[in-house]
Amino acid sequence: xxxxxxxxxxxxHAGPPTADSQSSTLPASAPRSRCHLACSVRGQDxxxxxxxxxxxxxxxxxxxxxxxPVLVLLVxxxxxxxxxGRHAPTLTLAETAIYLLVSTLAATGTLEVSRLGVAMLVxxxxxxxxxxxxxxxxxxxxxxxxxxxxxGMLVATASTLRTPAAARRLVDGTVVxxxxxxxxxxxxxxxxxxxxxxxxxxxxxxxxxxAFLLLVLPVELSRCVHAPAARDALAHGALSxxxxxxxxxxxxxxxxxxxxxxxxxxxxxxxxTPWTRAAFRLVLIGLATGVAVVVLTRGPGTPLFEGGxxxxxxxxxxxxxxxxxxxxxxxxxxLAIFADHPVTxxxxxxxxxxxxxxxxxxxxxxxxxxxxxxxxxxxxxTAGLVALAVLLGxxxxxxxxxxxxxxxxxxxxxxxxxxxxxxxxxxxxGVDMDWMFPANPAMAMLMAxxxxxxxxxxxxxxxPGRPVMRPWQRLAIVGALLVATALTQMAHLADRQFVxxxxxxxxxxxxxAADWYAQAARWDPFSxxxxxxxxxxxxxxxxxxxxxxxxxxxxxxxxDRMSASPRIQLASLLMDRxxxxxxxxxxxxxxxxxxxxxxxxxxxxxxxxxAGMYLRQGRGEDAERLYRQVVPQYLGKGLGRPTxxxxxxxPEVTGLVLDAADLVAxxxxxxxxxxxxxxxxxxxxGATAVxxxxxxxxxxGLRR
Numbered sequence: 116x117x118x119x120x121x122x123x124x125x126x127x128h129a130g131p132p133t134a135d136s137q138s139s140t141l142p143a144s145a146p147r148s149r150c151h152l153a154c155s156v157r158g159q160d161x162x163x164x165x166x167x168x169x170x171x172x173x174x175x176x177x178x179x180x181x182x183x184p185v186l187v188l189l190v191x192x193x194x195x196x197x198x199x200g201r202h203a204p205t206l207t208l209a210e211t212a213i214y215l216l217v218s219t220l221a222a223t224g225t226l227e228v229s230r231l232g233v234a235m236l237v238x239x240x241x242x243x244x245x246x247x248x249x250x251x252x253x254x255x256x257x258x259x260x261x262x263x264x265x266x267g268m269l270v271a272t273a274s275t276l277r278t279p280a281a282a283r284r285l286v287d288g289t290v291v292x293x294x295x296x297x298x299x300x301x302x303x304x305x306x307x308x309x310x311x312x313x314x315x316x317x318x319x320x321x322x323x324x325x326a327f328l329l330l331v332l333p334v335e336l337s338r339c340v341h342a343p344a345a346r347d348a349l350a351h352g353a354l355s356x357x358x359x360x361x362x363x364x365x366x367x368x369x370x371x372x373x374x375x376x377x378x379x380x381x382x383x384x385x386x387x388t389p390w391t392r393a394a395f396r397l398v399l400i401g402l403a404t405g406v407a408v409v410v411l412t413r414g415p416g417t418p419l420f421e422g423g424x425x426x427x428x429x430x431x432x433x434x435x436x437x438x439x440x441x442x443x444x445x446x447x448x449x450l451a452i453f454a455d456h457p458v459t460x461x462x463x464x465x466x467x468x469x470x471x472x473x474x475x476x477x478x479x480x481x482x483x484x485x486x487x488x489x490x491x492x493x494x495x496x497t498a499g500l501v502a503l504a505v506l507l508g509x510x511x512x513x514x515x516x517x518x519x520x521x522x523x524x525x526x527x528x529x530x531x532x533x534x535x536x537x538x539x540x541x542x543x544x545g546v547d548m549d550w551m552f553p554a555n556p557a558m559a560m561l562m563a564x565x566x567x568x569x570x571x572x573x574x575x576x577x578x579p580g581r582p583v584m585r586p587w588q589r590l591a592i593v594g595a596l597l598v599a600t601a602l603t604q605m606a607h608l609a610d611r612q613f614v615x616x617x618x619x620x621x622x623x624x625x626x627x628a629a630d631w632y633a634q635a636a637r638w639d640p641f642s643x644x645x646x647x648x649x650x651x652x653x654x655x656x657x658x659x660x661x662x663x664x665x666x667x668x669x670x671x672x673x674x675d676r677m678s679a680s681p682r683i684q685l686a687s688l689l690m691d692r693x694x695x696x697x698x699x700x701x702x703x704x705x706x707x708x709x710x711x712x713x714x715x716x717x718x719x720x721x722x723x724x725x726a727g728m729y730l731r732q733g734r735g736e737d738a739e740r741l742y743r744q745v746v747p748q749y750l751g752k753g754l755g756r757p758t759x760x761x762x763x764x765x766p767e768v769t770g771l772v773l774d775a776a777d778l779v780a781x782x783x784x785x786x787x788x789x790x791x792x793x794x795x796x797x798x799x800x801g802a803t804a805v806x807x808x809x810x811x812x813x814x815x816g817l818r819r
Contacts, residue, residue, distance in 0.1 A: 179225060183216055183275040187268055187564075188288045191557050195292060195327065196299075199318035200553030207607040209557070210264045214596040214603070217267040220274055221592040226584060231567040232270040234509035235560070239266045241502035242463045245495040249462025250469065250676045253641040257606060258464030258494075261553060263599050265560045272564025279526040282565050286334060286529055289558065290354060293331040296324070297361040304364070310414040314364040318552060325362055325370035326549035329539040330558050332358040332374075333381075334532030339400065340385070340393045341528035352400050359404040363424060364411065368431045373543040377535055384518070384531040441479045442486075442546065448473040449489035453496065460496035461677070468677045469493070471714035478752050478760070480717055483551045487544035507541060510563060517569035530569050533562050609639030616648065625655040636667075643675035647684055654688065664688060679710035683721050686710070690728060704728060719749065719767035723774055730778075739782060742775035746791055755798030769795060769802055780812055788812055 190209045194200035200209070220226040228236070239262040242255075249255035276282050300316040318324040335358060339351035362370060385393055412423060420427040430436055451473045452461060461469045467482035474480060484490035491499045514534035521527045540549070540559055549555045584592075616631035632649035639645060646667045653664040665688055671681035686706040689699040707725045711718060722745050729738035749768045754760050772795050776788035792809040795802055 179219065179223065180275040180277055181281075183220065183271055184281065184285045185288075186212065186216060187272055187561055188285060188292070190268070191289070191554065191561055192292045194554035194557050195296060196317045197554075199320070199323055199327075199555070200557065201551075203610055204607070206261075206553055207603055209553070210260055210603045211600055213264045213267040213271065214600045217271050218593045218596045218600075220271060221584070221589045221596075224584065224589070225274055226270065226589070226592065227274040228270055228584070229273050229513075229567045229571070231509050231513045231563060231570070232266070232273060234506045235266045235269050235563075238499075238502040238506045239263055241495055241499045244498055245459045245462055248459045249465060251462060251465050251643065251678070252674060253639065253643070254464035254468065255462035256602065256641070258462075260599055260603055260606075261556075262463070263596075264553075265556050267596070268557055269560040269564045269567065272561055273567040276565065276568040279521075279524065279569075282526065282568060283529055285561075286533070286565060289561065290331055290335060293328060294354060294357055296327070297357050300324070300361055300364075304411070308414070310412045311420075313366050314361055316361075318554070320552070321365040322367045322369065322547045323549050323552040323555055325365040325367035326540055326543050326547065326552075326555050327558060328358055328362045328365075329370055329373060329543055330536040330555075330562055332362060333377075333535035333539060334529065336397070336400070337381075337384075337528045337532030337535065340396055341388050341531070348396060352396065352403075355400050356403045356407060359400065360407045360411075363404065363408050366420060366424070366427050367547075368427060369543050369546040370539075371428065372431065373539045373546075376542050377538040380538060381531070381535055384535075441481070444474075444476055444479040445470075445481050445483075445485045446489050448475070448481075449484040449486070449493040452493035453489075456493075456496055458496045459498060460492070460494045463494050465677070466490050466493055468675065471679065471717060472677065472712065474714075474716050476752075477716040477749060477754065477764070480760075483548045485548050486546060487541075487550045490550075510537065510566070513563075513566050513570040517566050520571070521569055526569065530566065533566050537562055537566070605638050609635045609642060609645065612638065613642075613645055613648070616652070620648070620652055620655075625652050628652045629656065629660075641674045643671040643678055643681060646671035646674070647681050650681075650684060650688075661688060661692060677713055679714035679718055679721070682706045682710040682713070683718065683724070686721075686724065690724070700728065700732070716748070717764065719745075719764070719771040723767075723771050726774065726778070735778070735782070739778055742771075742778060746772055746775050750791065750794040751798075753798065755795070755802075761799075765799065769799070769805060773804060773808060776808060776812070785812055 190212055193205055194209055197205035200206055217226065239259070242259050242262045246252070246255040246259050272285070276285070296316040296318075297314075300314040303316070304312050304314060313321040315321045315324045318327065332355065335351050335355040339348050339355055342348035342351055362374075408424060420430070431439075433439070448470050449466065452466070452469055466484055470481055470484075484493060488500070488503070491503050495502075514530070514537070517530045518527070518534070521530045537559060540555070544550055612631050612635035616628045616635060619625075619628035619631060629649060629652040632645060632652055635645045636642070636649055650664040650667040650671070653660040653667065665685065668681050668685040668688065671678075672685070675681065683706070686703040689695065689703040689706070692699060704725065707721055707728070710721050711725070714721075722741065726738040726741050729735070729741065749771070754765050754768060772791050776791050779785075779791075780788040789809065789812055792805050792812070795805045796809065799805075
């Protein structure tokens, strides 16, 4: 025990000194000596307390930096096994966890923002800038919160890694996550007993799952190629076969092409490895993957694609391919949106709402642009494109810096693989919807955080200098993240109450459902979905609360300027209240026309409502003209096939054609009515109502 600790212990446990004790230890003639000694003891005690506090703070920060990378990895794992991150409660949990982690890092002074972190924050700032002018604020705020989560994952990872060994363990964890998803895919494939099944694992969609694998497969390939020992090469090679086989069985042509596009970059990283050894190991991995794929696809089942894997690969050059045609339509629509909103776009997360107004074929409906870059242009305009270009540029320079810093270390293969994986991922994002599955950008930002740490000066052997954040910067970060946490929880509560209200509505308990919808609207007053559902519930009450329903729908139209649904609902409400006179019908007609301008292809029921209004007003010629214009756009497009369009759109199309056939038949255009009905039966022979009506019309024609 040192002297200062002895004094502190004595002062704590001996109690206050008495007069006798003072007289026995110090002479009465020495008051100045007593004062000096007391001050010395007090000063040493304060110093010990400061040292103790500093030691506790250092220990807390040490443990924090050890735990944070693991927590970020757990967030990625949870997102990946929850519908690729699209499961709303899981996404809320992930966002909240990351916000609190980064807030803690900022509050303790552990947070570091590298150049790559700054670039990601700039991209997030561009999303925030576009949100101000969003056509649907609720969707944009939710998208902005996800961008903030991705930024937090990057800076948290880069701030808390301390050694190359810790970075390697973190990347090993990502490989374990990807391998586990591959095993789940194998389990589903094996249990289905269908050799033609596309692998999607817990993403439930093959192409985004392929993008997830693109981030990890190059890491294992690089480690296998650069492994100095045969044992290490065998371990990494086996994992490469598992990942590569799963990637092949997703049948994602875009993922295959992306891997081939970035392959030449790998050639520039093999300068420290003999070419013959690298080629030999890659050939062995390719052969093992081919054997595994052949064995798995030889089982029972119907091949999904003609010619199997080979036929799928060669179909990428087929100009008549449905997928290729759909992508081209989505990209044209996205560029048209960008042309109309070139500066700020329509707002993050709004492409699905706005796309309907730019759709040119009923067969190609989309919620996203199937391209990160086209969607960024449409949603965030020039500001978003510039920010994204800056992010990619800084990412490329960070990879180059990391390669140089780790050139002569054991971490070099890891850095090579991370860079190649990110390159393949962002190439694939140009042709598919990977970014719409939060697990994918979350994994990409974790990898980017590792890369940012390796890019720091002195990683190869000595500790880099840590940038110091000023108090106001730390306070601003903590404040912004606390606001983001509050917004996330408010949206989560609104979603939970909305789901409860839906269950009550399905049970016919409309009064309770309306109350729950009202509570959800209080937590999220900018959600058009909640307001529209609340209006529908209010109309079902006895007696109906038409005034409150109308107010909710008008509010929904204000917060969502590009959606057809609330306009159609309000038009229906006005048409059901004839007591309001001709002005209400005129407004309803205007609302229907506006709704059909915003969504001219996916609302057959709106055309039926508009034609019915014309007939009620004695405007038969207008109704016939409308039917002649819109019916042909739905026929001969294959909508009667057993697809999602058949489930959601075809019943309304059938009703539209039946109404149109009845009208033109009454106006002595029986041949036209018969041709429309026959076109429906050609696509859907099981349409009994159409068959019955066709027999009636042909029988009337024969009697005439």
